[in-house]
Amino acid sequence: MASPAPKGExxxxxxxxxxxxxxxxxxxxxxxAALAGDLLWSCDMLMDGVDFDSRSHPWRxxxxxxxxxxxxxxxxxxxxxxxxxxxxxxADALSAEAAYELMAGVAECGAEFGCPxxxxxxxxxxxxxxxxxxxxAHAGPGLLRRDQARPGDTVWLSGPVGGSLLGxxxxxxxxxxxxxxxxxxxxxxxxxxxxxxxxxxxxxxxxASGVGASIDAxxxxxxxxxxAHIRSxxxxxxxxEHALGDGEDFELLVTLRPNAPTERCEALGLRCIxxxxxxxxxxxxEADGASHPLPILGWEHFR
Amino acid sequence: MASPAPKGExxxxxxxxxxxxxxxxxxxxxxxAALAGDLLWSCDMLMDGVDFDSRSHPWRxxxxxxxxxxxxxxxxxxxxxxxxxxxxxxADALSAEAAYELMAGVAECGAEFGCPxxxxxxxxxxxxxxxxxxxxAHAGPGLLRRDQARPGDTVWLSGPVGGSLLGxxxxxxxxxxxxxxxxxxxxxxxxxxxxxxxxxxxxxxxxASGVGASIDAxxxxxxxxxxAHIRSxxxxxxxxEHALGDGEDFELLVTLRPNAPTERCEALGLRCIxxxxxxxxxxxxEADGASHPLPILGWEHFR
Numbered sequence: 001m002a003s004p005a006p007k008g009e010x011x012x013x014x015x016x017x018x019x020x021x022x023x024x025x026x027x028x029x030x031x032x033a034a035l036a037g038d039l040l041w042s043c044d045m046l047m048d049g050v051d052f053d054s055r056s057h058p059w060r061x062x063x064x065x066x067x068x069x070x071x072x073x074x075x076x077x078x079x080x081x082x083x084x085x086x087x088x089x090x091a092d093a094l095s096a097e098a099a100y101e102l103m104a105g106v107a108e109c110g111a112e113f114g115c116p117x118x119x120x121x122x123x124x125x126x127x128x129x130x131x132x133x134x135x136x137a138h139a140g141p142g143l144l145r146r147d148q149a150r151p152g153d154t155v156w157l158s159g160p161v162g163g164s165l166l167g168x169x170x171x172x173x174x175x176x177x178x179x180x181x182x183x184x185x186x187x188x189x190x191x192x193x194x195x196x197x198x199x200x201x202x203x204x205x206x207x208a209s210g211v212g213a214s215i216d217a218x219x220x221x222x223x224x225x226x227x228a229h230i231r232s233x234x235x236x237x238x239x240x241e242h243a244l245g246d247g248e249d250f251e252l253l254v255t256l257r258p259n260a261p262t263e264r265c266e267a268l269g270l271r272c273i274x275x276x277x278x279x280x281x282x283x284x285x286e287a288d289g290a291s292h293p294l295p296i297l298g299w300e301h302f303r
Numbered sequence: 304m305a306s307p308a309p310k311g312e313x314x315x316x317x318x319x320x321x322x323x324x325x326x327x328x329x330x331x332x333x334x335x336a337a338l339a340g341d342l343l344w345s346c347d348m349l350m351d352g353v354d355f356d357s358r359s360h361p362w363r364x365x366x367x368x369x370x371x372x373x374x375x376x377x378x379x380x381x382x383x384x385x386x387x388x389x390x391x392x393x394a395d396a397l398s399a400e401a402a403y404e405l406m407a408g409v410a411e412c413g414a415e416f417g418c419p420x421x422x423x424x425x426x427x428x429x430x431x432x433x434x435x436x437x438x439x440a441h442a443g444p445g446l447l448r449r450d451q452a453r454p455g456d457t458v459w460l461s462g463p464v465g466g467s468l469l470g471x472x473x474x475x476x477x478x479x480x481x482x483x484x485x486x487x488x489x490x491x492x493x494x495x496x497x498x499x500x501x502x503x504x505x506x507x508x509x510x511a512s513g514v515g516a517s518i519d520a521x522x523x524x525x526x527x528x529x530x531a532h533i534r535s536x537x538x539x540x541x542x543x544e545h546a547l548g549d550g551e552d553f554e555l556l557v558t559l560r561p562n563a564p565t566e567r568c569e570a571l572g573l574r575c576i577x578x579x580x581x582x583x584x585x586x587x588x589e590a591d592g593a594s595h596p597l598p599i600l601g602w603e604h605f606r
Contacts, residue, residue, distance in 0.1 A: 012399050013425055019410035020420045033422035035439055036342060036385050041421070043346075043437055045390040047428045082339050087348040087435045096315050107322035117323045118344070119336035121435075122316055125350045132390045132424075132435035134346055136338055 029208065030146050031073040031193065032137060039082065041136040042073045048091070048128035052170070059098045061170045063105025063131070069195070070135035071113050071174035072250040076193040078144040078183025079137035081115035081176060089123045089130040106133060113176050142183035144191035144254070147208035151278035153189040153255035155213055156270040161198050161251055162228025162243035169248035181268060182254055189255035189276070199244040199296045201253055203282055212281040215274040215294060223271055225249070244284075244295060332511065333449050334376040334496065335440060342385065344439040345376045351394070351431035355473070362401045364473045366408025366434070372498070373438035374416050374477035375553040379496040381447040381486025382440035384418035384479060392426045392433040409436060416479050445486035447494035447557070450511035454581035456492040456558035458516055459573040464501050464554055465531025465546035472551035484571060485557055492558035492579070502547040502599045504556055506585055515584040518577035518597060526574055528552070547587075547598060 013029070023034040032040035046069070048054045052062045067084060074081045086106045090099050099122075107117040115135065158175050175193070182188050190205045206213050220243065228242035235242070255276050256265065265272070277283075282294040316332070326337040335343035349372070351357045355365045370387060377384045389409045393402050402425075410420040418438065461478050478496070485491050493508045509516050523546065531545035538545070558579050559568065568575070580586075585597040 012402055015403055016406050016423075016425070019406055020422055028422060033388065035421065036441075037340065039339060039342065041388060041437070041439070043388045043390045043422075043424050043435065045392055045424050045426055045433070045435060047392050047426065047430070047433075049430075050392075050426070050428050085336065085344060085346045085437060087346045087437075089348055089350050089433055099315055100318055103319050103322055118338070119323055119331060120319075121345075121347050122319070123348055123350065123353070125353050127350070127352075127430045130348070130350075130392055130433045130435075132346065132348060132433075132437075134344070134388060134390075134437040136344070136439075138339075 026145070027147065031076040032079060035136060038139045039136050040077065040079050040139050041134060042070060043132055043134040044069045044073070045130060045132040047130050054129060057170060059101035060105035063102040064109040065170050066131040066133045067106045067109035067115070068172060068174050069250070070133045071109070071115060071176055072193040072195065074135060074137040075175040075179035075252060076144065076191050077137070077139070078142055078179045078191070079139050080180060081113055082136045082138055083116050083118045084110050084136070085118055085120045085134045087121040087132045089125050089127070091129045092124050092126045094124070094129060102131070113174065140180065140183050142188065144179065144183050144188055146190050146192045146205050149190035149205050149209035149211050149255040149276045151211055151276055152258050153276040154258070154260065154272050155202070155215070155274040155276060156254045156256060156265060157198070157223055157273050158252040158254070158269055160223045160225035161194055161249040162225045162239060162246045163231040164227065164246055164248040166227045166230060168227065172250045174250060175252045178252060178268060182252070186265065187257035187260050189257060191252060191254045194247070194249045194251045194253055196247045197245045198249070198253065199282070199294050203296055205253065205255065206280065206282060210280065212277040212279045212283070213274055214277050214283045214285055214291070217284055217286045219271070219273045223273060241295065329448070330450065334379040335382060338439060341442045342439050343380065343382050343442050344437060345373060346435055346437040347372045347376070348433060348435040350433050357432060360473060362404035363408035366405040367412040368473050369434040369436045370409045370412040370418070371475060371477045372553070373436045374412070374418060374479055375496040375498065377438060377440040378478040378482035378555060379447065379494050380440070380442070381445055381482045381494070382442050383483060384416055385439045385441055386419050386421045387413050387439070388421055388423045388437045390424040390435045392428050392430070394432045395427050395429045397427070397432060405434070416477065443483065443486050445491065447482065447486050447491055449493050449495045449508050452493035452508050452512035452514050452558040452579045454514055454579055455561050456579040457561070457563065457575050458505070458518070458577040458579060459557045459559060459568060460526055460576050461555040461557070461572055463526045463528035464497055464552040465528045465542060465549045466534040467530065467549055467551040469530045469533060471530065475553045477553060478555045481555060481571060485555070489568065490560035490563050492560060494555060494557045497552045497554050497556055499550045500548045501556065502585070502597050506599055508556065508558065509583065509585060513583065515580040515582045515586070516577055517580050517586045517588055517594070520587055520589045522574070522576045526576060544598065
């Protein structure tokens, strides 16, 4: 497969994998890592000016997002959230009230999904605010992994994507219940949450699984979010490019075995957008049958 | 007890306690929080320019410190480290090699203490580097807490303190094995690691336990680290003030029941520096018997 984004982060993360002994149950590099017994865990760090903008976003929503992105990692693995910790480096200028709002947003979002905030670490410094949430979750028997896609699987998306920058990146609802149901009720292959972009996250599934994928442009069309169309008016990019390339939609991208019951999948809100192939290529197939390489527009943190 | 440091962080942390449901086994606010089963967890965030200085400190040592401060939290509770996660916001200017050095320092220090690095989150941004390590640990039957000091307990310190800024804050050895042995072998009361300063961390134990303490200046004298004397030459503060007020020594401060076997305690490296009192005052008793309030010089993050 053509390297989807041969930049610094992928290389660094691959090197870091050598520092992190995986476990027999779960190799390094999935949405959650093995902890002990049936527990998995993960952490996500959000930085002011990168993942949120404290000049325009309310602190409670910022806190909510910091928890929700972690809950989305649980969703992607079909794991049940157990609890969370939150460490913050608060900008010196931040008021105690704003700091409390931030933490209340974290705690409330966790409580909503059965994931109590258990503690953390509070610091301040003369730089923009940084928030790091760690989450632990119980693995169910049907744990979803990103390396389990197989040729012949169908590819499904849990909702429309693109243009989340218009606001949904702060208010999205992590698909925790859906992830649990997919793991328990459907013949699932691989799963991931769309955090960096549909195309790049699909590429991650394919790379981890040693497969390729073919996305059906006609099936994708109704899953292009209205916000992608709105963004398109000012960015010079097509709505489809936004749907494929924008990050932070936090919908689930799942592959299902060929025997998956279509009606049941659709009743859960899943929509089929393509299939997994053996040839390790990522392709977009147009209505007329013409196919071309899937554009990988996802954002990478570390260049 | 007189409030030891009536600044913003204490008030904020107290308010945050309302957002964090403690568990019957372990109230909010100790070095580690309850996770599930016998597992505890905690996180600590380190910021460039505050907790380390990337202009003068090697990245591998910085990474080591980020892991070691978390291991010290395990030591303070007599818990056995199980694994760790590390999230970073790397300064844009940082090379991939420096980023790898940092993570290698984290991983190597964890491996040294039986605490494998399991994963994390890698980001970059145009601000100074931030590192957040989360650790999980197994509680033993003799879990050490900070709220279990009782009048009549003696107060012990695991090593000399003061002046860690001269370098030991990067190279200290977390007292993981000692914490496990204290929990298993001694009639322990409360414990904490000296992270923010001997006086303020003792105050935390006393506040959590609803007691006071009397520190013996003569017994403290040999526990004033040589670095405290060196620092004293340039700071205008006495070596004793450095020993009481400097943070980041990461020695254990433990209270033991009156029946603790002195020789055994000393063989483990513990030294008695005072006793717990019922009156909720913190006092320093001089050689001539005169006593005065213990100066609380510990540093607080959030003002």
